[in-house]
Amino acid sequence: MEYHFQDIERKWRKYWKENNTYRTVEDTQREKCYVLDMFPYPSGAGLHVGHPLGYIASDIYSRFKRMKGFNVLHPMGYDAFGLPAEQYAIQTGQHPAVTIEKNIERYREQMDLLGFSFDWDREVRTCDPAYYKWTQWIFIQLFHHWFNKDTGKAEPISTLITTFGQSGNQNVHASAGPVAKFDADQWKAMSEDEQRKILLNYRLAYLSEAVVNWCPELGTVLANDEVKDGRSERGGYPVVQKKMKQWSLRITAYAERLLQGLDEVDWSDALKEIQRNWIGKSHGANIFFHVEQSDARIQVFTTRPDTIFGATFMVLAPEHELVAKITTDDQKAEVENYIEQTSRKTERDRMANVKTVSGCFTGAYAINPFNNEKIPVWIADYVLAGYGTGAIMAVPSGDERDWRFAKHYNLNIVPVIEGQNVDECAEESKDGVLINSDFLNGMKVQEAIKTAIKKIEELGIGKGTINYKLRDAVFGRQRYWGEPIPVYYKNGIPYTADEDELPVVLPEITEYKPTESGEAPLARAKNWKYKGEFAYEQTTMPGWAGSSWYWLRYMDPGNENHLVASEKEKYWQQVDLYIGGSEHATGHLLYSRFWNHFLHDLGVVSHREPFKKLVNQGMILGVAHMVHFNPDTKTAYSYDLVKSGKHEGALITTYALIDHIQQEVLDTEAFKNWKPEMNDYTFVSNDAGEFLCESAVEKMSKSKFNVVSPDRNPETGKEGIVERYGADTLRLYEMFLGPLTIAKPWDTKGIEGTFRFLKKMWGLFYDRDGNVLLENGEATKDELKVLHKTIKKTEDDIERLSFNTAVSQFMICINELSDLKCNKRSILDPLIRLVAPFAPHIAEELWQTLGHKESICHAGFPVCDEAYLADDTVTYPVSFNGKTRFTVELPADLSPADIEKEVMAMESSAKWLDGKQPRKVIVVPGRIVNVVV
Ligand code: ANZ
Numbered sequence: 001m002e003y004h005f006q007d008i009e010r011k012w013r014k015y016w017k018e019n020n021t022y023r024t025v026e027d028t029q030r031e032k033c034y035v036l037d038m039f040p041y042p043s044g045a046g047l048h049v050g051h052p053l054g055y056i057a058s059d060i061y062s063r064f065k066r067m068k069g070f071n072v073l074h075p076m077g078y079d080a081f082g083l084p085a086e087q088y089a090i091q092t093g094q095h096p097a098v099t100i101e102k103n104i105e106r107y108r109e110q111m112d113l114l115g116f117s118f119d120w121d122r123e124v125r126t127c128d129p130a131y132y133k134w135t136q137w138i139f140i141q142l143f144h145h146w147f148n149k150d151t152g153k154a155e156p157i158s159t160l161i162t163t164f165g166q167s168g169n170q171n172v173h174a175s176a177g178p179v180a181k182f183d184a185d186q187w188k189a190m191s192e193d194e195q196r197k198i199l200l201n202y203r204l205a206y207l208s209e210a211v212v213n214w215c216p217e218l219g220t221v222l223a224n225d226e227v228k229d230g231r232s233e234r235g236g237y238p239v240v241q242k243k244m245k246q247w248s249l250r251i252t253a254y255a256e257r258l259l260q261g262l263d264e265v266d267w268s269d270a271l272k273e274i275q276r277n278w279i280g281k282s283h284g285a286n287i288f289f290h291v292e293q294s295d296a297r298i299q300v301f302t303t304r305p306d307t308i309f310g311a312t313f314m315v316l317a318p319e320h321e322l323v324a325k326i327t328t329d330d331q332k333a334e335v336e337n338y339i340e341q342t343s344r345k346t347e348r349d350r351m352a353n354v355k356t357v358s359g360c361f362t363g364a365y366a367i368n369p370f371n372n373e374k375i376p377v378w379i380a381d382y383v384l385a386g387y388g389t390g391a392i393m394a395v396p397s398g399d400e401r402d403w404r405f406a407k408h409y410n411l412n413i414v415p416v417i418e419g420q421n422v423d424e425c426a427e428e429s430k431d432g433v434l435i436n437s438d439f440l441n442g443m444k445v446q447e448a449i450k451t452a453i454k455k456i457e458e459l460g461i462g463k464g465t466i467n468y469k470l471r472d473a474v475f476g477r478q479r480y481w482g483e484p485i486p487v488y489y490k491n492g493i494p495y496t497a498d499e500d501e502l503p504v505v506l507p508e509i510t511e512y513k514p515t516e517s518g519e520a521p522l523a524r525a526k527n528w529k530y531k532g533e534f535a536y537e538q539t540t541m542p543g544w545a546g547s548s549w550y551w552l553r554y555m556d557p558g559n560e561n562h563l564v565a566s567e568k569e570k571y572w573q574q575v576d577l578y579i580g581g582s583e584h585a586t587g588h589l590l591y592s593r594f595w596n597h598f599l600h601d602l603g604v605v606s607h608r609e610p611f612k613k614l615v616n617q618g619m620i621l622g623v624a625h626m627v628h629f630n631p632d633t634k635t636a637y638s639y640d641l642v643k644s645g646k647h648e649g650a651l652i653t654t655y656a657l658i659d660h661i662q663q664e665v666l667d668t669e670a671f672k673n674w675k676p677e678m679n680d681y682t683f684v685s686n687d688a689g690e691f692l693c694e695s696a697v698e699k700m701s702k703s704k705f706n707v708v709s710p711d712r713n714p715e716t717g718k719e720g721i722v723e724r725y726g727a728d729t730l731r732l733y734e735m736f737l738g739p740l741t742i743a744k745p746w747d748t749k750g751i752e753g754t755f756r757f758l759k760k761m762w763g764l765f766y767d768r769d770g771n772v773l774l775e776n777g778e779a780t781k782d783e784l785k786v787l788h789k790t791i792k793k794t795e796d797d798i799e800r801l802s803f804n805t806a807v808s809q810f811m812i813c814i815n816e817l818s819d820l821k822c823n824k825r826s827i828l829d830p831l832i833r834l835v836a837p838f839a840p841h842i843a844e845e846l847w848q849t850l851g852h853k854e855s856i857c858h859a860g861f862p863v864c865d866e867a868y869l870a871d872d873t874v875t876y877p878v879s880f881n882g883k884t885r886f887t888v889e890l891p892a893d894l895s896p897a898d899i900e901k902e903v904m905a906m907e908s909s910a911k912w913l914d915g916k917q918p919r920k921v922i923v924v925p926g927r928i929v930n931v932v933v
Pocket of ligand 1: 304
């Protein structure tokens with residue numbers, strides 16, 4: 001009987017669904033294992049073969065752990081709020097909920113086809129009010145907590161209010177915005193509104209003026225990665241930097257904890273390093289410089305206080321609040337013009353562009369507190385407003401950017417490190433010895449830094465300090481399709497909705513774009529008022545809100561009274577294995593850790609870190625195909641002709657659809673039908689009559705027309721891998737492509753081999769006529785050895801997530817068993833259990849053939865018996881006076897004396913002894929025999 005994968009896969013999909021095979025319930029008797037995938041944003045394009053790579057890996061791991069007896073939580077859901085559905089809504093008027101529902105259906109269909117063992121009873125959708133009720137709840141908790149640096153934890157705002165009433169804010173060490181000092185009497189004398197304004201500076205969710213990327217045309221704030229070269233990525237509209245009232249979350253309060261938490265988790269070093277750099281901890285000092293003829297003082301942050309004698313000018317960020325105050329009348333026009341120019345650049349552009357130097361003199365001078373020298377104060381966009389103090393002492397001999405600036409504007413450069421040539425470049429290394437630096441002369445840099453800080457503190461002109469690059473996270477978008485922020489305003493002061501009124505449901509509106517007057521779309525909602533009276537907040541939460549805690553909801557998805565019931569959280573605890581893309585290294589993974597740390601402070605979760613082990617799957621790349629053509633003569637040329645210059649005129653390229661390519665050859669008719677604007681083109685083929693395309697490995701993407709769908713493409717109707725070979729083949733093949741974590745091009749050439757492997761395995765159970773070949777005979781030593789070798793390797797490989805090597809071991813094993821003509825139950829029964837996590841459909845079918853009534857999903861994973869692995873014989877190299885002359889195979893359990901006897905009795909030995917007596921015979925059991933003549 002043939003391997004009818006389509007019938008088999010359909011049958012088992014139905015069985016799993018009807019029997020709810022993957023339903024998971026808490027069971028304190030059993031050890032738990034929580035295996036999580038990054039849930040997808042259901043886009044209109046559906047899944048391509050690159051998407052499920054991580055899902056296949058996590059599915060194999062989950063199935064393996066289940067068979068090892070663990071109680072496995074393996075859920076899936078949808079990150080369903082966000083930009084694409086909303087953009088589509090603006091263009092077409094279709095409600096984003098409708099778009100999303102349709103996309104989810106397609107995703108679900110595709111995931112089901114691939115045989116994933118998700119417990120769908122636990123599905124979550126971030127756009128479901130029953131879910132976002134708890135996203136809003138977390139926001140409310142953030143609003144009502146502050147971060148106490150003394151305890152290193154979040155505490156209720158009520159404790160702060162009590163303290164303020166007793167002793168003001170003098171002794172409070174909080175992560176907070178700028179607040180003046182006050183005592184208890186002053187606090188009590190304030191109105192409620194005034195008090196609330198002060199408290200806003202302490203809340204972990206707070207409203208403040210923040211610089212944002214504002215796109216007037218789109219009427220919204222954009223994230224840094226939505227801006228390219230000062231324009232919006234969508235539409236290409238100008239983007240300006242604007243100070244706006246914005247909700248932010250005080251993630252900076254957790255900077256140190258987020259840094260230290262990295263030591264506890266099993267993540268790749270590369271990923272940890274990305275997070276460390278993003279948090280960006282720097283030790284240094286804040287130092288005050290007086291401005292000449294003014295009461296203004298400029299505070300700088302420097303990591304190199306030791307270089308202060310080389311500070312020959314100062315630079316303020318153009319947005320710095322002192323700029324207006326210190327700029328002289330002469331320089332005013334120029335300074336204002338420069339500020340205007342800077343406002344068009346994003347922070348990222350300013351950091352990335354190190355080549356062009358620009359700046360403007362303010363006309364003011366500051367006094368270097370160490371040598372009383374007068375130094376000019378400039379503004380320049382390489383100094384960022386949001387980092388440190390937004391001002392620097394510039395040391396052109398020690399800092400590359402300062403050096404370039406000094407060269408450009410002809411400013412003084414004073415060397416402070418021995419042996420440096422300041423005409424050439426700055427000396428940034430921290431290895432040298434100081435010169436020209438008074439009391440620091442002769443010291444090594446590290447010692448000089450410490451000494452300088454001590455002196456600065458003694459003189460009362462500054463302090464040693466630590467800075468983090470991490471910024472607070474802007475938490476609002478002028479958009480419709482997101483969670484409403486559960487806030488309303490009274491006298492312009494924000495209040496949160498009562499918890500028992502959650503969720504604050506997203507109101508229906510008829511148009512999804514911002515209003516004509518530039519308000520957020522929610523301003524269109526009619527009668528949308530808190531208690532019918534107070535205006536609600538009109539921005540919605542950013543795309544990352546719902547994904548910052550979703551793994552907790554899977555533990556208890558239906559709970560209406562708690563985010564997660566305590567006993568369930570205590571059972572499932574952390575995610576044991578989290579698999580997802582590396583593009584989330586700083587966004588999602590940092591925000592999630594932040595929220596989890598916060599929820600830990602509230603006592604909602606038992607660990608600070610949410611994800612114990614994390615693995616980034618490598619991207620599957622697509623092959624893009626390009627057609628070269630001359631638009632003037634309307635002629636397209638086969639790529640080999642282009643390469644050898646047999647074409648006319650200047651050529652440009654366009655992508656061809658991958659479906660129209662067979663082995664680099666383009667089906668020109670299909671291509672023309674698909675691209676009607678090239679219908680009247682002449683296609684010049686090569687001598688073989690073929691039209692070749694250029695091919696290049698690129699990211700798999702709709703825009704490159706190189707997307708391979710796992711199943712039938714609903715648009716083109718083209719059959720997918722699943723229809724052609726089955727889901728089991730696709731699963732095995734994706735794993736076989738290479739190590740999980742590396743990027744690899746999609747290449748269907750090898751898929752036949754994987755398919756043949758499954759057919760061969762099938763052939764151990766059935767003959768061509770469909771007769772079952774299974775027999776009950778006792779397994780031979782050879783058969784047992786093949787089996788146990790495979791058990792050992794499979795188990796080790798799955799534990800290490802090395803799935804490609806496990807698949808190749810299966811192939812070796814099936815080949816060896818075929819050679820041995822093995823159809824024995826005692827071998828095939830455990831073998832099929834090994835394969836089950838990888839190819840679950842065929843495994844279920846053959847498991848049934850073996851006579852089992854229950855699903856293979858909960859059958860035990862086979863255990864390796866090392867005794868079968870031992871080799872029966874050893875091949876000894878035999879050498880004479882150190883030279884290997886021949887080899888001999890001897891039983892592994894022979895004693896050294898017997899080995900010597902056997903070897904010396906051999907004809908070959910006689911030949912090499914050539915009649916002489918051996919002086920010594922050295923036997924190393926299991927290794928070699930050496931004869932000294
Ligand atoms: C004087 C100096 C001398 C500096 C020297 C460096 C080398 P990290 O390690 O990134 O924290 N800086 C401070 N605030 C800045 C801002 N808002 N925008 C741009 N640059 C800023 O770097 C800290 C160093 O970057 C600081 O130390 C300061 O330059 C600069 F030989 O001060 B340094």
